[in-house]
Every structure is written in C-alpha cells, then in structure tokens.
Amino acid sequence: xxxxxxxxxxxxxxxxxxxxxxxxxxxxxxxxxxxxxxxxxxxxxxxxxxxxxxxxxxxxxxxxxxxxxxxxxxxxxxxxxxxxxxxxxxxxxxxxxxxxxxxxxxxxxxxxxxxxxxxxxxxxxxxxxxxxxxxxxxxxxxxxxxxxxxxxxxxxxxxxxxxxxxxxxxxxxxxxxxxxxxxxxxxxxxxxxxxxxxxxxxxxxxxxxxxxxxxxxxxxxxxxxxxxxxxxxxxxxxxxxxxxxxxxxxxxxxxxxxxxxxxxxxxxxxxxxxxxxxxxxxxxxxxxxxxxxxxxxxxxxxxxxxxxxxxxxxxxxxxxxxxxxxxxxxxxxxxxxxxxxxxxxxxxxxxxxxxxxxxxxxxxxxxxxxxxxxxxxxxxxxxxxxxxxxxxxxxxxxxxxxxxxxxxxxxxxxxxxxxxxxxxxxxxxxxxxxxxxxxxxxxxxxxxxxxxxxxxxxxxxxxxxxxxxxxxxxxxxxxxxxxxxxxxxxxxxxxxxxxxxxxxxxxxxxxxxxxxxxxxxxxxxxxxxxxxxxxxxxxxxxxxxxxxxxxxxxxxxxxxxxxxxxxxxxxxxxxxxxxxxxxxxxxxxxxxxxxxxxxxxxxxxxxxxxxxxxxxxxxxxxxxxxxxxxxxxxxxxxxxxxxxxxxxxxxxxxxxxxxxxxxxxxxxxxxxxxxxxxxxxxxxxxxxxxxxxxxxxx
Numbered sequence: 001x002x003x004x005x006x007x008x009x010x011x012x013x014x015x016x017x018x019x020x021x022x023x024x025x026x027x028x029x030x031x032x033x034x035x036x037x038x039x040x041x042x043x044x045x046x047x048x049x050x051x052x053x054x055x056x057x058x059x060x061x062x063x064x065x066x067x068x069x070x071x072x073x074x075x076x077x078x079x080x081x082x083x084x085x086x087x088x089x090x091x092x093x094x095x096x097x098x099x100x101x102x103x104x105x106x107x108x109x110x111x112x113x114x115x116x117x118x119x120x121x122x123x124x125x126x127x128x129x130x131x132x133x134x135x136x137x138x139x140x141x142x143x144x145x146x147x148x149x150x151x152x153x154x155x156x157x158x159x160x161x162x163x164x165x166x167x168x169x170x171x172x173x174x175x176x177x178x179x180x181x182x183x184x185x186x187x188x189x190x191x192x193x194x195x196x197x198x199x200x201x202x203x204x205x206x207x208x209x210x211x212x213x214x215x216x217x218x219x220x221x222x223x224x225x226x227x228x229x230x231x232x233x234x235x236x237x238x239x240x241x242x243x244x245x246x247x248x249x250x251x252x253x254x255x256x257x258x259x260x261x262x263x264x265x266x267x268x269x270x271x272x273x274x275x276x277x278x279x280x281x282x283x284x285x286x287x288x289x290x291x292x293x294x295x296x297x298x299x300x301x302x303x304x305x306x307x308x309x310x311x312x313x314x315x316x317x318x319x320x321x322x323x324x325x326x327x328x329x330x331x332x333x334x335x336x337x338x339x340x341x342x343x344x345x346x347x348x349x350x351x352x353x354x355x356x357x358x359x360x361x362x363x364x365x366x367x368x369x370x371x372x373x374x375x376x377x378x379x380x381x382x383x384x385x386x387x388x389x390x391x392x393x394x395x396x397x398x399x400x401x402x403x404x405x406x407x408x409x410x411x412x413x414x415x416x417x418x419x420x421x422x423x424x425x426x427x428x429x430x431x432x433x434x435x436x437x438x439x440x441x442x443x444x445x446x447x448x449x450x451x452x453x454x455x456x457x458x459x460x461x462x463x464x465x466x467x468x469x470x471x472x473x474x475x476x477x478x479x480x481x482x483x484x485x486x487x488x489x490x491x492x493x494x495x496x497x498x499x500x501x502x503x504x505x506x507x508x509x510x511x512x513x514x515x516x517x518x519x520x521x522x523x524x525x526x527x528x529x530x531x532x533x534x535x536x537x538x539x540x541x542x543x544x545x546x547x548x549x550x551x552x553x554x555x556x557x558x559x560x561x562x563x564x565x566x567x568x569x570x571x572x573x574x575x576x577x578x579x580x581x582x583x584x585x586x587x588x589x590x591x592x593x594x595x596x597x598x599x600x601x602x603x604x605x606x607x608x609x610x611x612x613x614x615x616x617x618x619x620x621x622x623x624x625x626x627x628x629x630x631x632x633x634x635x636x637x638x639x640x641x642x643x644x645x646x647x648x649x650x651x652x653x654x655x656x657x658x659x660x661x662x663x664x665x666x667x668x669x670x671x672x673x674x675x676x677x678x679x680x681x682x683x684x685x686x687x688x689x690x691x692x693x694x695x696x697x698x
Contacts, residue, residue: 006368017114024259110149189262279368289681305329538583
C-alpha cells in the first residue's frame with residue numbers, strides 16, 4: 001500500500017445541512033476515482049460512508065465516516081458527516097481532523113440552519129472552504145436562488161468558479177469559468193466531454209468570469225494593478241491567485257453538481273487537489289508542552305510522532321477503534337506510544353487506513369495522514385498520543401455543547417442492571433455528547449443526548465449488543481417555593497421518655513429569595529440559643545427543603561432567618577434543634593403562599609415553510625410563548641419558550657405534522673410558576689405516588 005507525505009495529502013470534510021446530498025457526493029467521488037467499483041446509493045443502503053446499521057435503516061447519516069481515494073497522484077481523505085441537528089456534533093469533531101471543508105448546499109432548499117451551523121464550525125477551526133450547490137437535477141432546483149442565499153449568509157467571497165448548463169431534469173453539465181470551457185456529462189454520469197461554451201449560457205458565463213476575476217484581483221494588490229492596466233488576467237495568474245486566496249480563507253469557490261446522477265465530481269476533485277491546503281500548507285499545530293507552556297508540532301516526518309484522536313467507535317469484530325490525525329512524525333505498527341492526555345503508555349498493534357467499515361493494514365502512517373488503530377486500552381476521543389513521555393505535547397480538546405434532552409432509562413429485567421452499566425460505559429467512550437447519570441430528585445437513571453433521535457440511536461446500539469432496556473419519558477423536575485414573607489413562626493420540640501429528654505424552641509422568619517437557591521441567616525442576639533445548636537436548625541431546615549412541603553419536590557428561592565429561641569440546660573441537643581428547625585420551616589412554608597415551579601425550555605423548531613401554521617398552532621396549544629421566526633431557504637425556524645411538561649413526546653407530533661421533515665432542539669431556559677389549575681393535579685398525583693411508594697416499601 002502506497003504511503004503519502006504531507007504535501008501529497010488533502011484532508012477534506014464534507015459538511016452541510018441534513019438531506020443536502022453529502023453522502024451521495026462522497027459516493028460519486030469514490031466511484032469516479034476508482035476507489036470503489038460501483039456508485040453507492042443512500043436509498044439502497046450500499047454507500048461506503050453510511051455503513052452504520054442505524055444510518056442504513058434511517059436513510060441518513062448519524063455518524064461521521066472516513067474514506068479515502070487517490071486523484072492526480074494525491075491522497076484525499078474524506079470525512080462524510082451528518083447534517084441533522086441531533087448529530088451535528090459529529091461534524092464539529094470531524095472538522096478538527098481536516099484542512100478544508102466541502103460545504104454542500106441543496107439547490108432546492110438553499111442555505112439552511114445546519115449550513116450556517118457548520119460554517120461557524122469551519123470558522124472556529126480555521127479551515128478553507130469550497131461550496132457545492134448539489135441536487136441540480138431535482139425539481140425546483142435553482143442555481144441562482146441558491147447562490148443568492150449563499151451570498152446572504154456568507155458574503156460575496158463565496159464566488160462561483162462554475163455555472164450550470166441547464167437545471168432540474170435538463171441539468172447536464174457546467175461551464176468552467178477559469179478555462180471558459182463547457183463540461184457535459186453523458187446520461188447516467190461518467191467522464192464529461194469538454195466542449196465550447198453553449199450560446200445559451202455564454203453571456204452569463206462571461207459575466208460570471210468577470211465577477212470571479214474581480215474578486216480574485218481584489219485580494220492581491222500587484223494583480224489588481226495589472227488587471228486595471230491590462231483589463232484581464234491569464235488563466236495561470238487566475239489559478240495562482242485563487243489558490244492563495246482559498247488557502248487564506250479569503251475566497252470560497254462555488255461549484256454545482258448532482259451527486260446521485262454522478263455529475264460534477266471530477267472538476268470538484270481537480271479543485272481540491274489544486275486549491276485546497278495540504279497538511280504541509282497548514283503549518284504547525286499548537287498545543288501544551290505538559291507544563292502549561294505553549295509549544296507546537298510541524299507536519300514533518302522528521303518531527304517526533306504526535307497525533308490527535310478525533311473519533312472512536314465500537315466494531316463488532318475489532319472492538320474499539322480510534323481514528324487519529326497524525327500531526328507530526330511517523331507512526332509504525334507494532335510499537336509503543338504514550339497517551340499524553342492520560343499519562344499512560346499504549347501498545348499499538350496494526351495500523352490501518354479506513355474505507356468506510358473496511359480497515360486495511362499499513363506499515364506506517366506519516367505526518368498529515370489520517371488512519372486508525374484498534375484495541376487501545378485507555379485512549380478515547382479527544383486524546384493526544386505521542387511517541388513517548390519525553391516528547392509530550394497535548395492538543396486542545398474539542399468542547400461539545402451540553403446535551404439538549406434527557407430520558408429515563410431502565411433495564412428490562414433487574415438481572416440486566418450490571419450488563420446495562422457495562423454497555424453504557426462502552427457507549428460513552430465513543431460518543432462525546434451522551435451523558436448518563438442518576439437524577440438526585442427523581443431517583444431515575446437518565447440518558448441525555450443532543451436530541452431524541454440521538455438518544456434513540458444510542459438505545460438501538462445497546463439492543464444490538466444484546467442489552468434490552470426501556471426508554472421512558474422522564475419525570476418533570478418540579479420545584480417548590482414560597483410567594484410571601486412570614487415573621488416569627490414558632491415551634492417547640494419536647495420529648496420526655498424517662499431520663500434525659502429532648503428540648504428545643506425556635507422562632508424563624510421566611511421570605512422569598514429572588515435569586516433562587518437557599519440562604520440561612522443567623523439573627524440570634526445574645527445567647528438564647530447556644531452557638532453550637534444554630535447550625536442544627538439550618539440542617540433541619542435543609543432536610544425539609546430537599547423533601548419539599550407541598551408535594552415532595554425540592555424547594556428553591558427561600559431565605560430563612562433564625563431570630564429567637566430557647567434552650568434547656570440538660571435536654572437541649574443537636575437532634576432536638578434539627579427537629580425544631582424542620583417543623584418550624586414546614587409550618588412557616590404553609591403560611592407563606594407555597595407554590596410549584598416548572599422548568600421552561602428554549603425550543604427551536606425547524607420545519608418546511610408550508611407547515612408553519614400547523615406547527616405554530618400546536619405550539620400555542622402547549623402553552624408556548626413564541627419569541628420569533630426566521631427563514632432559511634424553504635425552511636421556517638420558530639423560536640419559543642415552552643414548559644418542559646408540554647414537550648414530552650413532542651418528536652412524534654412533529655414527525656406527524658411535517659411528514660418527518662421537521663426537527664427541534666431545546667435547552668433549559670428558567671423555572672416559572674405552574675398555573676393554578678394545573679398545580680392541584682400535579683400535587684395530587686405526587687402525593688398518590690408517594691403513598692404508593694410507601695406501601696411498596698412496607
């Protein structure tokens with residue numbers, strides 16, 4: 001197997017909104033380069049990069065996947081990424097491993113929410129970009145409309161280097177604006193035929209080339225002077241200046257294609273080889289030297305080996321597989337390396353290059369390349385691996401957002417609890433957006449993810465490992481609070497059972513605390529309560545705060561002041577003041593206008609524009625407060641604040657109303673008072689559940 005040096009490698013991420021045709025485009029690249037012998041189709045479940053069982057079943061990417069090809073003596077590593085909101089974190093992780101990105105835009109929908117999101121990821125990781133207006137063969141496809149949406153979103157630096165010949169069912173080729181030649185594909189795709197520019201698009205092509213030359217010249221003062229004097233640029237000058245501008249992220253070339261028809265792949269691959277930065281062009285990668293000092297590594301084979309693990313997955317046969325971007329040096333198989341993140345040695349067996357789910361053993365991986373190793377013991381996503389502990393560098397980890405949704409999880413049978421725990425641990429090692437924990441308030445095990453589909457995919461993976469579990473709607477974490485202040489509430493605790501008894505008398509004030517939480521204020525003057533007993537009152541109050549008074553929910557937003565009391569020289573003790581504090585607080589709360597609070601969520605729903613009225617009506621029925629609406633292509637984005645209780649099971653309704661074309665994202669906004677007419681039912685249900693729990697305990 002041939003090995004490549006950094007200058008001969010291009011690492012390309014394929015990103016964009018879900019449904020833009022990224023996987024079809026990747027399939028076209030692989031087929032046209034000869035890396036595979038047939039053109040994979042998403043609908044047929046036979047693409048190289050959608051090999052995951054969940055991706056095949058759902059007919060959409062749910063995980064980033066790695067593939068490679070050779071084009072013009074250059075190795076191109078492709079990272080095909082998901083575009084749906086619940087899986088966009090996969091694109092974020094993949095972009096840490098590439099030097100450029102192909103941002104795919106649907107010719108039907110234009111720039112969408114996911115397109116803008118991945119663009120910000122590209123900005124964050126400073127990668128060069130190309131744009132492809134894909135699906136030019138589809139009904140309602142429009143190059144002009146899509147280009148306008150690109151300019152509105154990303155500015156005029158996104159400039160066409162091609163224009164299409166025909167649209168919708170008449171799309172058959174492109175005009176190369178650099179060479180001013182037409183490329184026309186035969187029906188069914190294949191090698192294009194080069195011809196003169198057709199008269200039907202000649203005027204548009206001339207105008208588009210002038211716009212391209214203008215913006216390229218703007219980015220080079222010397223070239224601008226020549227352009228103003230001569231009125232034109234040679235093809236070589238244009239190519240050289242365009243390469244510099246693309247690698248400097250000053251210009252983003254726009255192409256057009258129809259991935260499913262296998263039309264448009266070759267000139268895009270030509271452009272990636274010609275204009276995209278190689279790892280050598282990107283230069284050194286910065287990191288920490290192990291002592292909080294700054295250091296860096298060059299993409300050079302002569303440097304000590306260092307690499308960044310950007311993704312991990314579990315394979316049924318190979319176990320855990322780590323994908324690594326080699327930053328510097330050369331890594332050979334059957335060697336020992338050092339995990340700089342965890343300060344642990346690791347033994348590397350076979351090194352592999354990756355073609356979807358197929359691993360091919362190679363003797364070494366060189367600086368700038370991407371490969372994989374299997375069965376490392378401690379290495380996880382985000383870790384830095386180096387040659388040895390004498391050459392430590394640690395590259396920055398990727399920070400993922402907090403999960404957006406949680407579900408209650410329990411094993412189908414009690415005997416599966418340990419089995420579930422082990423399987424979850426393995427899953428967490430490979431998915432940086434999953435969280436598993438136990439809710440201290442509801443006592444439920446919760447699994448949290450980027451969205452409902454993300455959590456459902458995780459559960460499907462568990463079931464395929466033979467771990468059957470039940471996913472349930474989580475209990476709503478209500479809270480209790482008070483609405484008014486009460487003064488000088490007294491409680492006396494006396495207990496006499498022969499011998500030493502218990503005695504404590506306390507007076508407290510309670511009042512609402514606007515900033516939430518809990519505060520205990522000691523206002524005792526003199527020694528009416530001994531200093532050693534005052535924390536006991538606080539402890540008793542907090543125990544009741546955690547249990548709640550109305551319905552067993554934790555309390556928040558309360559200030560308690562200990563203002564007076566009385567002790568007994570013999571019978572006063574710690575436990576007596578705990579009980580007195582607890583009971584005084586309970587009594588005070590019932591006089592202070594107790595009420596329930598519920599969590600409200602920031603919700604963002606992305607839907608086809610024709611579904612706007614139905615979705616808005618449904619949200620209003622869920623006590624939503626709509627904050628605004630945005631437009632992105634043919635999609636509408638509704639932003640609202642909605643009670644969490646009303647959003648449980650929302651995914652099924654959204655799918656029903658949009659035919660499966662909608663998606664939503666939510667995160668905690670704040671807590672608000674539950675409407676009075678709903679409080680009685682919630683309190684009654686909570687008390688009934690508590691009563692049943694006590695009976696079960698007996």
